[in-house]
Amino acid sequence: MHTPVTIIGAGLGGLMLARVLHLHGITAFIYEAEPFALARSQGGLLDIHDYNGQVALQTGDLGDGFRRLILEGRQEMRILDRDAVVLYKKADDGSGGRPEVLRGDLRQLLLDSLPPDAVKWGCKVVSAHALGSGQHEVIFADGSRVVTDLLVGADGAWSKIRPLLTPAIPEYTGRSFIETFMYGSDTRYPLTSAAVGGGSLFALAPGKGIQAHREKGDTLHTYVALTKPLTWFEAIDFTDSAAAAEKIAQEFDGWAAELIVPIVHSDTGLVWRPLFTLPVGHRWSRGRGVTLIGDAAHLTAPNGEGANLALLDGAELGEAIAAHSGDKEAAIADYEQAMFSRSAEAAADGDELHELLFGVNSPHSLVNAFNGNRQI
Secondary structure (H helix, E strand, O other), X not given: OEEEEEEEOOOHHHHHHHHXXXXXXXXXXXXXXXXXXXXXXXXXXXXXXXXXXXXXXXHOOXXXXXXXXXOOOOOOEEEEOOOXXXXXXXXXXXXXXXXXXXXXXXXHHHHHOOOOOOEEOOOOEEEEEEEEOOEEEEEEOOOOEEEEEEEEEOOOOOOOOHXXXXXXXXXXXXXXXXXXXXXXXXXXXXXXXHHHOOOEEEEEEOOEEEEEEEOOOOOEEEXXXXXXXXXXXXXXXXXXXXXHHHHHHHOOOOOOHHHHHHHHOOOOOOEEEEEEEOOOOOOOOOOOOEEEOOHHHHOOXXXXXXXXXXXXXXXXXXXXXXXXXXXXXXXXXXXXXHHHHHXXXXXXXXXXXXXXXXXXXXXXXXXXXXXXXXXX
């Protein structure tokens, strides 16, 4: 099969690219390994920024749909110490420029904006290689294959398309998140619910933290951060939720009881999410007929920018392809020049943010940053 534009990965960036191309009358197909759209949870809340993510959504003519997804009040934020003492609090007055939406809702908005056949589900890439003259062939696990004039890797941290351009491999940051969910928190765990408030909570200490946010209603979604080697986490049997919770909770011995509740009373199994990153300023030499967007291009530890940059990558690449009408190499060059610059800046800011969150002066370093009006 031959397609002019082939996108690998139906995440936010790949979907946004397909949406912008669709608006310009350019056919693109997305190949996604998942068997169907709701095959797995799409994660929690995203704060979509007015200077990048929202710009991309406007480019895709999805601004109105996005605004209907916003969960009002979720920009409220609190910083606590290990004793649950509130060190900083900021209300959601609607002027923050970073409204919160559920990732799954945003992804569905993008899916609904595309032709029904735009995404090819259950297509797991096993390899990709250059054919010459800027064309590439992608081979899937079922033996099928596609030849394309323009190949875009939107396939995340462990991209199968990235090796066509760079030997860079993500490296472990030394820190992991443990993800938990609690439902009905207002009734079942009122002290914890009150500590989180209407938006997000950062309970921090050097090398560790409990970051929770309120999703729809009284669902609390929590990421427990620990600075430990991979081997420490590998020794935990996460299929035994009770034992895993006990092991993780031991690292927060002496913390306020209401802060520990999301660990020991999760309504779902604890999910280990090790954090990997590409080098700050990661870039590659031009490759004919192929490029990367989102985490495939500039993976960082979570810093609030990942989804926003993926959306903007997709929108700007789509606009460049349309503007250069047939000259795919000029389009890729224009896109990459801007993308390399902004992603390097965001990655450096992200490293600084993680030092504020988990460095030796935490949580006061983060409080001081907010009191100094630092945008985080």
